[in-house]
Amino acid sequence: MDTFSPNRLNFRLAPFDSFPEFQILSNLKSQYLVNGDFENVIFTYGSRPNIKLSVFGVITSCPRKKDIRVDLNDEFLGYEDDELTEAVAYDKIFRNVFSSFENFEKFFFVPSFPKIAISPIAIYREVIIE
Secondary structure: OOOOOOOOEEEEEOOOOOOOOOOEEEEEOHHHOOOOOHHHHHHHHOOOOOOOEEEEEEEEEOOOOOOOOOOHHHHHOOOOHHHOOHHHHHHHHHHHHHHHHHHHHHHHOOOOOOOEEEEEEEEEEOOOOO
């Protein structure tokens, strides 16, 4: 993953055993780690921890089953390419390039329904004494 996302550690939590499709996704920031090093986190917990972890944070993305947001590229739908001024045509081209980047980013980092994304405040291990 260093090729696509250097200096990034993605945290994925599946809190419900009976509903594994629901996941909480988060991007961990090295400056907020106790020792500031991603490799120590991976060494300590592994890439798939075998202990129950919990996360506390602010929800930053909660996708719906059907995306009903307005697509800003729709403003060009009523025009043929030869009707656009040169400046507007370049605007359309650049927006398409950025849309392609967004679609690529969705593949790795953006949650899809029913997953949510959070900005973590704390990740901790629950200790249950029975």
